[in-house]
Amino acid sequence: MRGLLTGILAALILLTLAACGSEKTDAGNDGKEEDSATVNGVVNCMGDFLVLLTDDGTYQVFDFGEDVDQGRLEEGDSVTVTYTGELGSEDPVPVAVSVEKTDAV
Numbered sequence: 001m002r003g004l005l006t007g008i009l010a011a012l013i014l015l016t017l018a019a020c021g022s023e024k025t026d027a028g029n030d031g032k033e034e035d036s037a038t039v040n041g042v043v044n045c046m047g048d049f050l051v052l053l054t055d056d057g058t059y060q061v062f063d064f065g066e067d068v069d070q071g072r073l074e075e076g077d078s079v080t081v082t083y084t085g086e087l088g089s090e091d092p093v094p095v096a097v098s099v100e101k102t103d104a105v
Helices: 002-020
Strands: 036-046 049-054 059-064 078-084 095-101
Touching: 036 059, 049 078, 059 095
Parallel strands: none
Antiparallel strands: 036 049, 036 078, 049 059, 078 095
16 A cells, blocks of 8 residues: 555656646747837947947847848948847847848938
8 A cells, every 4th residue: 555655646746747847838929920120220249149239329239030141231330120029138139130221320
């Protein structure tokens, strides 16, 4: 009887741990594309990521999206960045999905 009870408790612990370790799903997204927004500014720094000095004087950091051609950009370029995510967020960092040069005013 004691062995049976120990076996049942061990099975319950394993099931509990398996449930805790299952992957999370983003039920709020439902597979839809994230909303995008735009911001204007000047390319301040480029490398593995883009640092943009926005028109309102704040620095924003972006990861590069797959379709962004980094070779066309240089530090000091005036650009419009279309991005997904939330500005100022560090986890996750907003992703630049499009970066277009603009004429400096």
